[in-house]
Amino acid sequence: MKRLLLGLGLAGLLAWLIALHSNLGGKTMAPLRFPTYPPALALEMMALGNKELASTLIFYNAQFYFGEKYAWRKEEPEYQRLFAGLDKATDLDPRNMDCYYFAQGLFSDIKPAIPVLNRLLKKGLESRPTDWYLPFFLSANYYFQLKDPVTAAHYLQKAAALNPDNALFASLSARMLYQGNQTEAAVLYLRAFIKETNNPSVQKLLLKRLYALEAIHYLEQAVATFTTQHNRPPRTLAELIHAGIIKKIPADPYGGTFEFDATGRVVTTSKLAEAWKDHDKRDHNQQAQ
Amino acid sequence: MALHPTFMIGYYTFKGGLRDRLVQSLLLTGLFFLLSTLVFSSFSMRQPLEVAINYSLATVQILTILVTLFLGLNLLSREIESRAGYLVMGQPISRTVYLLGKFCGLCLLSLLVVSFLGLCAAGGLLLVKLGLKDTPAIAWGNFFVAHIGIWMISLLLGAVTLLFTALATSAVLPFLMTIGVWFIGQSTQAVKNYLEAGLGEQQMPRFLNWLVTGSFYCFPNLSLFDFKTYAIYGLALPPLAVGYAMAYGTIYTMILLVLATTLFQHRDMT
Amino acid sequence: MxxxxxxxxxxxxxxxxxxxxxxxxxxxxxxxxxxxxxxxxxxxxxxxxxxxxxxxxxxxxxxxxxxxxxxxxxxxxxxxxxxxxxxxxxxxxxxxxxxxxxxxxxxxxxxxxxxxxxxxxxxxxxxxxxxxxxxxxxxxxxxxxxxxxxxxxxxxxxxxxxxxxxxxxxxxxxxxxxxxxxxxxxxxxxxxxxxxxxxxxxxxxxxxxxxxxxxxxxxxxxxxxxxxPAGNRFEITVRMPEQWRPEQGILAPHHLLWHKESLYKFEIAETDISSIAQGVIASNGSIVTLEPKRRSLEELFLDLSGHSEPTTERTLASPAP
Structure with missing residues (x-):
């Protein structure tokens, strides 16, 4: 009888602890940091002849880290460290397509990251010369971020030659080169990219971007209609509602509001570019203060 | 049927290995790991099949080498250190026959281990492939050659254990030293490539450079037997590389055996 | 051979x-x-x-x-x-x-x-x-x-x-x-x-x-x-008549190890065996046991360790062909 009571008492205590833990929520969690990996040579030596596996493990770590940090904890991922990890993973196994795909998904919208991202993709292209994704990614980065349609077209042709049955390239290159509608091309590119992913957190990130792009596309079309009707561009987005062209301004998935920039283009208030910063340096500065 | 004593010793070493609890548990672990291929590969975004091949080959390699190391410890080093070796050496056979017999048994055991794990890996890969659409074909030929490479590594390390056993008077020392050779042998090529690429010239003192070059020629270069990349990505296998690796492995192993038997001749079995 | x-x-x-x-x-x-x-x-x-x-x-x-x-x-x-x-x-x-x-x-x-x-x-x-x-x-x-x-x-x-x-x-x-x-x-x-x-x-x-x-x-x-070894000592056990006393007769100089009722055990030298046997019989006694005093292994080792030169049975002829 005594033992039974003791057992029940302990069970009750455990239940209380579990309840307490879920109430505490994230407060008891240790901060999540992405590791800084040793140099690729050291990693290769530690892998004991299994560098492909080491590469996959780094990628998995990056993927799981991103999932927890971005989708679950809703914290800002340490993008530079993530990139450094993926860079080392592709040094170990330059054929690891997961890394390139993940890197493109994560960094293609962060303008300051584009030079290093393109370098990473070119490393992949060297080892995977028959993979159409890599020139496809490069083409998108050159076109949307670096505003270099000539190089973009060169890579797009390469991608099309590797995958001649895909209709995507024709419509994409038509929009990129002849109609000059960047937003429409970007939506098309992003849809093609999202179709290929099976990682929920990456999908979440990309869908957010897609919604923003679609909203911008929608607003741009409204601006074009306004301009033809009134022979002048609208001064504010609110004018579009007054003119009865749209019912309301769509919400910015990044939490801000859509507005016109200095050249009159619709932009979001997304601060994505700021996410590309050196966390180590920032930590250091914080400590110094 | 009267077998040569070498093969008799080999056969009984083989038997001993099969009845070794440690080996049995390592094989069970291997089975578990190969089944986990299904889970492991599912996390890949773009190349689940490649990851599955990669993971199962790595499992086969690590486990085969571990089994070889422990078999070397239990069936070679421990036997010679304990008095069990007296029984065999008290027979009218030479020590060379004894040592070669032991090595034969070890070869047979690691062949069995690598085939068993390889078959399990192949089964796991077929399962993974069943659950996937539009995957490239698995390069079974390369997969097979990768296993031969793994077997070669385990034979080489077995011969290394044999050499150290012939020299050392403790059982654990050869085991640890073989692990050392394994670590070094897996990385000499990478370090040498790194140095030759001119990346490390600034930081590296000259003597370190010599050390690396020295160990490259002295220690077995185990990266030569790594055909995993070809199997994972279905790349065309260069026949010259395979042939060279096989010749290198065979000659290196034979040199180790000659050294081991020569040294063992002059050893006191105290 | x-x-x-x-x-x-x-x-x-x-x-x-x-x-x-x-x-x-x-x-x-x-x-x-x-x-x-x-x-x-x-x-x-x-x-x-x-x-x-x-x-x-x-x-x-x-x-x-x-x-x-x-x-x-x-x-x-x-x-x-x-x-x-x-x-x-x-x-x-x-x-x-x-x-x-x-x-x-x-x-x-x-x-x-x-x-x-x-x-x-x-x-x-x-x-x-x-x-x-x-x-x-x-x-x-x-x-x-x-x-x-x-x-x-x-x-x-x-x-x-x-x-x-x-x-x-x-x-x-x-x-x-x-x-x-x-x-x-x-x-x-x-x-x-x-x-x-x-x-x-x-x-x-x-x-x-x-x-x-x-x-x-x-x-x-x-x-x-x-x-x-030669020169070893012996132990003799004899049964003697009631009136016999160890202090008298041929056994007197020898070391008495023990006695119980009519049984007596002496330590004697090898050379004295025959004279003692005759004396015992002459005194109407009988010999029960006569055995050499055995050395223990320890004694033997101690003894052998004392010698500086090894005691060999014989020098070896030239080794076998």
Whole structure:
């Protein structure tokens, strides 16, 4: 009888602890940091002849880290460290397509990251010369971020030659080169990219971007209609509602509001570019203060 | 049927290995790991099949080498250190026959281990492939050659254990030293490539450079037997590389055996 | 006929410790064991018995001197063809059963399958292990392993048996069993060379013994001569009439060990035996026992250690061809 009571008492205590833990929520969690990996040579030596596996493990770590940090904890991922990890993973196994795909998904919208991202993709292209994704990614980065349609077209042709049955390239290159509608091309590119992913957190990130792009596309079309009707561009987005062209301004998935920039283009208030910063340096500065 | 004593010793070493609890548990672990291929590969975004091949080959390699190391410890080093070796050496056979017999048994055991794990890996890969659409074909030929490479590594390390056993008077020392050779042998090529690429010239003192070059020629270069990349990505296998690796492995192993038997001749079995 | 075992100035020294000091385990051993002889090799622990046996079995190399088995260099594998060997604390592949173990050993000796099977059955019966024939050696007791070792040594019907402490680890029954086996083998004309530190075994079994003290050969010859050397003292027990007193008569100068009722025990010298016997009979007494005073092994070793020069039976002729 005594033992039974003791057992029940302990069970009750455990239940209380579990309840307490879920109430505490994230407060008891240790901060999540992405590791800084040793140099690729050291990693290769530690892998004991299994560098492909080491590469996959780094990628998995990056993927799981991103999932927890971005989708679950809703914290800002340490993008530079993530990139450094993926860079080392592709040094170990330059054929690891997961890394390139993940890197493109994560960094293609962060303008300051584009030079290093393109370098990473070119490393992949060297080892995977028959993979159409890599020139496809490069083409998108050159076109949307670096505003270099000539190089973009060169890579797009390469991608099309590797995958001649895909209709995507024709419509994409038509929009990129002849109609000059960047937003429409970007939506098309992003849809093609999202179709290929099976990682929920990456999908979440990309869908957010897609919604923003679609909203911008929608607003741009409204601006074009306004301009033809009134022979002048609208001064504010609110004018579009007054003119009865749209019912309301769509919400910015990044939490801000859509507005016109200095050249009159619709932009979001997304601060994505700021996410590309050196966390180590920032930590250091914080400590110094 | 009267077998040569070498093969008799080999056969009984083989038997001993099969009845070794440690080996049995390592094989069970291997089975578990190969089944986990299904889970492991599912996390890949773009190349689940490649990851599955990669993971199962790595499992086969690590486990085969571990089994070889422990078999070397239990069936070679421990036997010679304990008095069990007296029984065999008290027979009218030479020590060379004894040592070669032991090595034969070890070869047979690691062949069995690598085939068993390889078959399990192949089964796991077929399962993974069943659950996937539009995957490239698995390069079974390369997969097979990768296993031969793994077997070669385990034979080489077995011969290394044999050499150290012939020299050392403790059982654990050869085991640890073989692990050392394994670590070094897996990385000499990478370090040498790194140095030759001119990346490390600034930081590296000259003597370190010599050390690396020295160990490259002295220690077995185990990266030569790594055909995993070809199997994972279905790349065309260069026949010259395979042939060279096989010749290198065979000659290196034979040199180790000659050294081991020569040294063992002059050893006191105290 | 060549000798079964011949050694000539056989020496072995080890380097020990950090300073690599030379420690002599065996120095200048000269023995010759004839075929058909039972030779006991005696010495305390660490006297060099096992070292000698390991040299004979080719397990270790002598630092100096040579050893031959049936005229062949002991280091050559072929020399062991006619030899059965039992090591001290034998250690077998414990994953095997006795039957498998004997099959392996038989195969290594290139014995025909038929013979291996017959011998296995016979020998496992002889050392009473028939019931454990198919059990893993892993579960065997120390005595069972020792007996299996004897069966393994006898497998190929060897002409020479080299047994290192065959009695160790055995219970009295096992010891009796081994003694019986050795006697049987002696009758079959086999040569047996065994080391031991148990004196009663030697007395009953050996034709000759060699005694080692700290690596030095101190004695080679008959065990009786070693234990009861010339000039040895005797113990005599006599039954005397009631009125007889030890202070009177011929026994008066001798040392009285004990007396109970009419029984008296004296310590006497060998030379006095006949005169005492006559005196006892003259006093109407009778002799109950007369036995040599036996030296203990410890006394023997102490005695031998005292000598600076080894006592050899004879100098060896030139070693076997």
């Amino acid at each position: 060549t000798s079964a075992i011949t050694t000539s100035r056989l020496s072995k020294s080890y380097k020990k410790g950090v300073r690599r000091q030379q420690v002599a385990a065996l120095a200048n051993l000269d023995i010759e064991v004839q075929q058909g002889e039972v030779f006991g090799f005696i010495g305390s622990n660490g006297a060099g018995k096992s070292t000698t046996i390991k040299i004979l079995m080719g397990l270790i190399k002598p630092t100096d001197g040579q050893a031959w088995l049936f005229g062949q260099q002991a280091s050559a594998p072929a020399a062991r063809a006619r030899v059965g060997y039992l090591s001290e604390h034998p250690h077998f592949y414990d994953f095997l059963t006795p039957v498998e173990l004997l099959r392996l050993l038989g195969a290594m000796r290139q014995m025909p399958q038929q013979d291996i099977r017959q011998q296995t059955e016979k020998l496992l019966g002889l050392v009473s292990l028939s019931e454990a024939a198919d059990r893993k050696i892993r579960g065997f007791s120390k005595g069972m392993v020792q007996r299996l070792g004897i069966a393994a040594a006898l497998l190929d019907d060897p002409d020479l048996l080299i047994l290192d402490e065959p009695m160790s680890g055995l219970d009295p029954l096992g010891r009796h069993l081994v003694a019986t086996i050795i006697r049987d083998l002696q009758q079959q004309g086999k040569t047996i060379f065994f080391s031991t530190h148990i004196i009663p075994d030697i007395e009953t079994l050996c034709d000759r013994v060699g005694i080692l003290v700290r690596g030095q050969q101190k004695y080679v010859g008959s065990i009786q001569e070693a234990l009861y």
